[in-house]
Amino acid sequence: MSALPSLIAETKLDEKAVTGAYHLEPSSYPSFFKKCVQAIQSPGKQHNICSSAPTQQVFEDEKFLRSSSSLEGLSAEYKVKYGTNGAIVEYENIRDYIDQKRPNLTGRIFDKITSLAGTSFVFILTLIILIIWAIVGGIYHGPDNWQIVMQDGGSIQCYISDTLLMRQQQNQHSQLTTMIAQLRSRLRTIRRLIGPILQGKTVASAPIKDQDLRDDVGDARKLPTENWFDLVCNYVSLIIGSVYFFLIFWIGIFIWIGFGKKLNWSDEWQLYINTATAVELTFTSVFLQNVRHRHMKYISRCVSSIFHIDAALEEALRRQSGDRQTNPVIEIEAEKVSHGSRIIDYYADLVGSGVGAMISATVFIVWLAIGNVMHWNSNWWLIIGTYTGLIGFLDGFVLRNVYFRENNHVKIHLQTLIDEECSLFQSLDLPLPHDSEITLNKSFAYKLSSFIGHICSQAYSVFVAVIIIVCLVVAAGALKFNETAQLFCNTPTMIIEGALLIVLIEAHNFTNMKNRIKFRQIHLRHLALMQVMVGDGYSTSESV
Template sequence: MNRLMSMLRKPGAKPEIRGVAPTQHPAGKEDSIHPDVEGYTLRSKPRLLDRWLDLVVRMSGSEPVFFLILAGLLTWALLGIKYGSTDSWQVLISDIQAIISYIFDSFLVRQELNSYEEEMVAVAELESRMLSHQRMLAKASQRLAVQDKKVSQSSIQENQHAIEFGLELPAETRFGQAITQISHVIGHLGTITLYWAGVFIWIGVGHLSGYSDKWQLYMNSASSALMVFIFAFLANIRERHAAYTRSCLDAIFHVDSTLEWKLRQLTNDTLPNNPVIISAPQVNRLQRAIFYYADFVGTLVGIAILIGVIIIWVAIGPLLHFDANWWLLIGTYAGLIGMHDGFVLRNMQARLRGYVDDEFAHLAVQDATLFATVQIPRPTDETVANPSRTTRVSEAINRVCAHEVTVAVGVVTIVGLIIGASVMKWTMTGQLLCNVPPSLIESFFMLALVTGHNSADGRKRVDLRNAYARRLNLLGFVNAVQSVW
């Protein structure tokens, strides 16, 4: 029983992160080749199921899947010219889109969890190697003092430009840069404003059709199509940016490993790198409950539940004569759960990214001690550009959307919609009540998710460039020390 309760309590608790950098063993001679210098290596998960799930999630963000989704949306639009006026067509396409969005919800949650773990482990490994740097740089500094030798800043700069690494991190491909720019357009406050303007225009013209079911179905189909596109785009851009982040971390780790290797040559230090443990974040009960739900969704339990619901839905089809009301049932379920997942995703993005940002800030503080140890000026860190008024408004909206109380409000809203539909005896109008508002709200949250991703990605790139520049500077110092000994 205790083991069962322990397993049930485990999801939702963000554990401590442990990382240890591989020790770089010197080969013997200062000019010898060092093939053991290591870059960034992504940890392989021990469970086969987790590895398979991660593969599926990566495929969901691939270009073939993205273009397949685009082709599907285009086909839907073209077929809609002929069949779009029928209720059955509108309901069917809304169901399909709701299910696709529901599945992508689970994929995006797992993407977010994987990204958090990968980057936290990477920072822990950098901090692990930094402890060895601290020890060996202190030895080198003492030896310079004993020999009454100094290393000039000009010598450091010359050696920094002479090393085998580029002065900048790898650049994105042109296609990647174009996709990133499109991401900024989609996540712009102006785009979100246009979205809500379209919603209010739709509401404004509703009296022309008597606020009929068909009037609601048209908006449900349009917002669902938009949502599917954003889900596919977001999965693609996040997978693309995750791959770019790994390439940047690989470049940083190669410089860091080379720095360690050369310091060990200089100081004859053979002590292994010590592990670093990043403490688990402290969260309140509401946030813990959100993480608990996200952990279950991230294991794709939600999709398994959806499959079970679909089986039940098909089984009751004959009882409802497979009418339009029956068709709406599965879309209603997927839409309500999808709306909740939209709230959870935005909350997760902000909270987990905040934890990673804090660790990069801590790494910068620790790096500063290395420069103080050898008494050389620390390179000026690049800072995030002052945000425009539009950006500040967007970030304020995102903070509200990401708050755990907002997630709780979303749950209350879902309960209210279910009560409303029950009062209407789950007629088509009652079910549309549980389809249209959730679809509109979730589409908005997906746009907000793109905005949040753009902001977080911008801060992350600045952190990576700063970490790289600091290590290049320290490597230039070590090369300069080699030249005077």
């Protein structure tokens, strides 16, 4: 990038204006010891988001001459085109939101895996595996090892899913806050440019209906459906998140408890409920990943459309005003966290990073290595299920705590963007193209889900989960970690986690739907503003 400063200097563009990125250069390089301390402290550390929307540059002839040597090493992000002789270059404005990719290869690979985990392909593959497992159990009359394999597989899958969900949540939070910062950045520019253009003029105040706008992002209340499978998932989401499904789950638990005495509270008796909850956890965790993936897909589509609208509006206003001032940098402050939340964030960051993947890989290697020593018996099979089950139980509470706090953080700054937009419409005496209030029917299932979700998302709930795990490990240690002890560790944690996954889906779906509606309303407002300012939507005050 050594040639970039000369290009910037000659064209009077800066890197921040072109890409929207904002970087802080360190004043000095710390010592090796300081680097080590920073590396240890860095996981989970909150950072302010600083970003600006790419400035839409307007040139008189849209072309400028530069020597080809000054363009060496220029990143593709700048979208510069060479002429036939390598001397004439045409600058192309960036209209899309540019997602910031991680600088290291490992992080990018992990992000690809995280994205893949939420696809329909992985969901269908998981269902096929469950069906095959059920068929094999029916053929061999459900032996103990068959059930243990399901418990291990379910615990491992949930453990991995929690890791990927943690990564997915962190990525989405960073992406959403950056989107909001860039939308606010361009909104400030548009507001500044509109002022001089409308001197002595007034905006036509005729209401603009939704159907009169070229809204191409679709209904926000439902997740986008591309095929029959997505349609089925929408209905399944309603069923799983209902109170009736929650009641059926607990009826099954009480029936299982009722058979305890008849089966002499045996290992076989514990295996039954562990197997059932493992199947439920496997299905609901993969389902949650798929729903999140489709939700973010809608948000990305909506934001992409908003960026195109805003970029075109900014360029049109700059052509009228002749303004060349770059879009301002918007800083979104990081969430203020308590010491308890800081510990949780530290752990969550490790789990959702390459470090967590390395720890998991090490555990699996050690488990495989001791298989021959333990003669590959049932106890050996249960070890990995016990480890992943207990850690997955903790990860579930951590994930809910992080989700709750990050969602509130996004909610606050999204509302700031909405308030700034409504203020602009009010200053222009322009009616909103929709009702700004979002009214949704809150069912009993939602209220129950929201109440339990609020409790589970508190920091003390995470530490209670740690205490439960310690108590279970101590009790299992007293029994020398035999099969009964390991099943005892798995049973209560899997029941609790299975119940929580069911009850929290309703609140999760409701929150995601509200966010989709808010982004669609932002889309409608920007369409209306575009129609008014670029079309024939304003007139001189004398003619009104």
